[in-house]
Amino acid sequence: MKSLVGQTLKNRYQIEEHLGRGGMAEVYKVWDNHRSTILAMKVMHEDLAVDKVFMRRFRREADTLARLQHPNIVRFYGLEEEGRLAFMLLDYIDGDNLKLKIFDAAGPYPSADILQVMQGVCQALAYAHKEGLIHNDIKPGNIMINQHGQVLLADFGIARLADAATATMVGAGTPAYMAPEQVKGLDPVPQTDIYALGIVLYEMLTGGERPFTGEQATTTGTTSAKVRWEQVNLTPPSPREYNPDISPALEDVVLKCLAKNPDQRYQTALDLLNALERAIGFIEDPEPQSAAAVLTGKIASSFTQSSPQKSIGTITQAPWYKGWPFWLGLIAVAAISLAVYSGVGNINYHPEPVIETIPVAALVENAVAETEEPGQVDAGYVTDTPGVVPSPTMTETTTPVPTPTQKTVGTINNPIRLLFVPSVDVNFMKANGKLMAQDLFDITGLYFDFSVPTTYAATIEEICANPENSVGFIPAMGYALANRLCGVEPALASVRYGWNVYWTAFYVARDSAYQSLEDLEGATWAYPDETSTSGFVIPDALFESLNIKLGKRINAGGHPQSVLAVYGGNADFGTAYFSPPLLPIGSWSMGMDPDVPENLVDSCGLTSDGKLYCGNYRVLDARAAISSQAPDVIQKVRILALSPEIPNDTVSFSRDFPDELKGRVMDGITEYVNSPACYSTICSERFYDWTGVAPIYDENFDIIRLLMDYLGITLDNIGG
Numbered sequence: 001m002k003s004l005v006g007q008t009l010k011n012r013y014q015i016e017e018h019l020g021r022g023g024m025a026e027v028y029k030v031w032d033n034h035r036s037t038i039l040a041m042k043v044m045h046e047d048l049a050v051d052k053v054f055m056r057r058f059r060r061e062a063d064t065l066a067r068l069q070h071p072n073i074v075r076f077y078g079l080e081e082e083g084r085l086a087f088m089l090l091d092y093i094d095g096d097n098l099k100l101k102i103f104d105a106a107g108p109y110p111s112a113d114i115l116q117v118m119q120g121v122c123q124a125l126a127y128a129h130k131e132g133l134i135h136n137d138i139k140p141g142n143i144m145i146n147q148h149g150q151v152l153l154a155d156f157g158i159a160r161l162a163d164a165a166t167a168t169m170v171g172a173g174t175p176a177y178m179a180p181e182q183v184k185g186l187d188p189v190p191q192t193d194i195y196a197l198g199i200v201l202y203e204m205l206t207g208g209e210r211p212f213t214g215e216q217a218t219t220t221g222t223t224s225a226k227v228r229w230e231q232v233n234l235t236p237p238s239p240r241e242y243n244p245d246i247s248p249a250l251e252d253v254v255l256k257c258l259a260k261n262p263d264q265r266y267q268t269a270l271d272l273l274n275a276l277e278r279a280i281g282f283i284e285d286p287e288p289q290s291a292a293a294v295l296t297g298k299i300a301s302s303f304t305q306s307s308p309q310k311s312i313g314t315i316t317q318a319p320w321y322k323g324w325p326f327w328l329g330l331i332a333v334a335a336i337s338l339a340v341y342s343g344v345g346n347i348n349y350h351p352e353p354v355i356e357t358i359p360v361a362a363l364v365e366n367a368v369a370e371t372e373e374p375g376q377v378d379a380g381y382v383t384d385t386p387g388v389v390p391s392p393t394m395t396e397t398t399t400p401v402p403t404p405t406q407k408t409v410g411t412i413n414n415p416i417r418l419l420f421v422p423s424v425d426v427n428f429m430k431a432n433g434k435l436m437a438q439d440l441f442d443i444t445g446l447y448f449d450f451s452v453p454t455t456y457a458a459t460i461e462e463i464c465a466n467p468e469n470s471v472g473f474i475p476a477m478g479y480a481l482a483n484r485l486c487g488v489e490p491a492l493a494s495v496r497y498g499w500n501v502y503w504t505a506f507y508v509a510r511d512s513a514y515q516s517l518e519d520l521e522g523a524t525w526a527y528p529d530e531t532s533t534s535g536f537v538i539p540d541a542l543f544e545s546l547n548i549k550l551g552k553r554i555n556a557g558g559h560p561q562s563v564l565a566v567y568g569g570n571a572d573f574g575t576a577y578f579s580p581p582l583l584p585i586g587s588w589s590m591g592m593d594p595d596v597p598e599n600l601v602d603s604c605g606l607t608s609d610g611k612l613y614c615g616n617y618r619v620l621d622a623r624a625a626i627s628s629q630a631p632d633v634i635q636k637v638r639i640l641a642l643s644p645e646i647p648n649d650t651v652s653f654s655r656d657f658p659d660e661l662k663g664r665v666m667d668g669i670t671e672y673v674n675s676p677a678c679y680s681t682i683c684s685e686r687f688y689d690w691t692g693v694a695p696i697y698d699e700n701f702d703i704i705r706l707l708m709d710y711l712g713i714t715l716d717n718i719g720g
Contacts, residue, residue, distance in 0.1 A: 001026055009082050042088040049086035069495045069692050072124035074154040095146035102208050108243050109204035111280050118276055120151025125269035129190040136188055138196035139177045150589035175227040176210055180260050183228045191262035198257020206243050211236035249279040409469045409658050410446035417470045420452045421459045428686040436681040444668035463488055463654050470654035476647040477533050480704045487655035491666050494648045495692035496579055501645035504534040505578035505621055507566050510638040517641055524552040526562045526571035538643050539575045560625040566637050567630050576622035578642055584616035595639040604634035650696055
């Protein structure tokens with residue numbers, strides 16, 4: 001194939017550099033004019049691109065892969081075509097693959113690095129397996145480590161796509177890492193990936209040796225055929241034959257991964273990770289701990305500080321949360337000293353300095369405010385009037401909605417109620433919500449009614465009052481509250497620029513002397529609201545755990561207003577949401593400085609379309625929300641530190657929502673969020689700024705419930 005360097009495809013992708021050649025495609029580095037970022041492009045070989053059967057299968061698989069979004073998975077943006085060219089678009093990773101890292105180690109890979117790799121890969125697999133997707137080709141060459149140490153699993157599902165290219169290929173994958181069931185041509189299962197990851201672990205522990213090389217086969221044929229024969233018929237040699245320093249416990253972990261029968265392997269990636277951590281001695285067998293033991297030395301290690309105080313790392317042990325030590329310590333602090341409820345309906349966070357007690361009704365109204373989006377909330381613009389039910393033929397008014405039990409849900413007389421919390425530009429939400437309802441009708445054939453109740457509490461009340469036809473777009477604590485109150489169930493979680501979590505950021509004046517949270521002793525604090533999870537509850541608990549005594553406290557009335565208070569000199573620091581920036585090369589990851597690089601600060605400003613950029617570095621945190629009022633906000637305000645992660649917003653079904661419609665609605669929302677139409681509504685920066693959705697499960701909110709329990713938020717005192 002002739003080199004494409006210098007060409008622009010789709011009037012969008014500028015091809016800058018040829019990176020290599022694979023079995024299916026030529027790989028290029030490209031600049032995406034629309035996203036203003038560098039991507040990797042894999043241009044399919046022409047014989048595949050013109051094969052209609054293959055391309056039909058590829059498009060079907062590509063649609064699935066594009067929805068796979070996780071911080072440890074190289075994002076697949078989609079398959080595009082131009083003439084005879086067909087190409088995949090993925091994140092460009094500035095770093096090396098694990099195969100090169102193992103080679104450079106010139107011996108067994110260090111234990112800490114093994115854990116880092118296995119944590120990233122196991123979390124990626126846990127997420128994907130829950131989505132029903134198998135990688136099929138786990139190997140060191142498909143495990144990337146970027147320049148900041150972030151582990152990313154690449155080419156997810158590509159082996160299965162390659163399998164579609166030929167009917168003669170027996171089992172997708174690479175022979176040296178293929179599980180026996182793959183060799184036999186059986187359908188892969190999650191434990192198929194566990195087997196391959198066991199061989200990767202074997203390599204890391206032995207400095208590059210593999211258990212099956214074809215040298216012990218008693219059959220004839222190519223080396224690949226011999227390796228496959230060994231995978232099915234031979235017992236793997238112990239890794240201790242190559243590295244005697246491997247402990248028996250660690251040997252057992254490896255060999256369990258390599259069991260011939262999938263049922264005898266670890267059943268989940270997280271089971272493997274937990275066993276590995278215990279074998280290496282990273283974690284002990286669970287034992288009861290006192291609150292003091294949990295707190296000691298752990299709380300402070302769970303937040304990230306900006307330069308010159310670089311990241312203090314966290315270890316991820318579950319698909320959604322890093323920083324469990326912080327959360328456990330936070331709960332212990334809350335239980336001991338943070339929140340003291342005095343009678344039903346009132347809460348005092350501190351006896352001194354004095355903070356006005358908050359009625360529990362107000363707590364319910366505001367505790368679910370964590371949509372954390374750019375823009376200002378102005379409840380005065382909100383009305384109780386729901387949006388119009390979309391229809392190709394109906395007028396701007398609708399007849400009263402009958403009781404749900406009287407009509408089929410999703411019909412013109414009983415539309416599905418889409419309920420949103422009023423956390424951003426409510427005028428914009430209401431003006432464009434009808435478009436979203438109409439588009440969802442076009443996708444699903446179901447009728448929808450768009451509504452923004454006047455408060456967060458009212459949103460929950462609406463969902464509970466309409467248990468058969470409501471879908472709530474509500475934040476994490478809002479979901480936990482609604483689930484307890486009336487059995488609301490989660491379905492999807494929002495994704496913003498590849499992240500399904502967000503953070504609290506601690507904002508200070510750029511010219512201030514603050515270098516750590518401890519420096520804030522006696523400082524004036526501006527926060528969004530006393531019941532904001534990210535804006536108040538978590539940072540307040542952190543200050544308690546670090547024994548930091550603050551000075552004056554200012555209820556700023558919103559996340560943007562907290563930053564404005566710092567910008568205007570009315571507060572020494574403020575707390576508000578943090579969304580990771582879009583970098584010109586690669587992706588932001590935990591451990592990187594959350595603030596704009598110092599050499600780009602002077603270049604920061606608004607583009608013609610109102611976006612906040614510093615060179616090619618796009619700012620998405622709370623400072624972007626006030627950039628139209630304060631275009632020099634980056635020059636005036638910096639990020640001091642970040643909290644641990646907080647789950648993103650949810651799409652949740654009311655208790656009695658028809659099961660037969662849930663999949664249809666979820667698929668419709670997923671398709672809509674991945675379409676250009678979404679940028680006029682929920683994907684807009686003036687709305688919730690979603691860039692995708694991913695499934696979410698009730699257990700992901702257990703830590704939120706624990707925090708709520710210790711803060712005294714129960715069914716008894718939120719139902720009034």
